[in-house]
Amino acid sequence: MQSSLVESQTMLQLKCPNCSREFVRRVARVGLRERLAGWFYIYPFKCQICGFRFRFLQWGVRYMRVEEDHREYDRMAMNFPVTFRGDQFEGEGSVLNISMGGCSFSTAGQLKVGAIMRLELKMSNEAGPVVVEAAVLRHWHNQIAGVEFIQWRQGERERLQLFVRGLLIGRRS
Ligand SMILES: [Zn+2]
Numbered sequence: 001m002q003s004s005l006v007e008s009q010t011m012l013q014l015k016c017p018n019c020s021r022e023f024v025r026r027v028a029r030v031g032l033r034e035r036l037a038g039w040f041y042i043y044p045f046k047c048q049i050c051g052f053r054f055r056f057l058q059w060g061v062r063y064m065r066v067e068e069d070h071r072e073y074d075r076m077a078m079n080f081p082v083t084f085r086g087d088q089f090e091g092e093g094s095v096l097n098i099s100m101g102g103c104s105f106s107t108a109g110q111l112k113v114g115a116i117m118r119l120e121l122k123m124s125n126e127a128g129p130v131v132v133e134a135a136v137l138r139h140w141h142n143q144i145a146g147v148e149f150i151q152w153r154q155g156e157r158e159r160l161q162l163f164v165r166g167l168l169i170g171r172r173s
Pocket of ligand 1: 016017018019020021047048049050051052
């Protein structure tokens with residue numbers, strides 16, 4: 001992680017213009033225009049809760065390069081069961097980290113990059129699983145799957161938002 005102290009301290013004061021929550025993260029600049037804007041202290045940010053992307057001017061603050069993988073969400077480490085089901089396959093695994101954009105899980109099953117699957121994230125014993133209607137397998141290595149969430153059923157994304165928000169609050173204190 002290359003993120004600097006300046007970056008983390010400043011980000012705590014920034015709020016998302018869309019949902020007013022304060023969990024925003026500086027993200028990689030896209031395109032020449034944003035790269036030029038960096039010279040004028042304008043940087044792109046992304047809300048970790050609602051996904052809103054915005055630019056923000058901060059006089060005198062220059063950011064270090066963000067992490068090289070260009071992920072726009074922080075992924076938080078954890079461990080809870082997940083089941084997955086695709087056209088011709090199904091199985092179960094254990095979630096290793098999660099964000100609003102996707103998750104990684106380990107599984108004994110066999111998967112192929114590009115596979116589309118429905119996920120049931122069993123993060124709580126009290127409430128039912130959070131259902132991701134469609135996720136696509138982006139990475140598959142050493143029995144660890146990296147999936148991106150691409151389609152939600154009504155209300156399920158909001159349930160995950162509450163969960164992720166709770167994690168972010170817990171991590172901060
Ligand atoms: Zn937001």
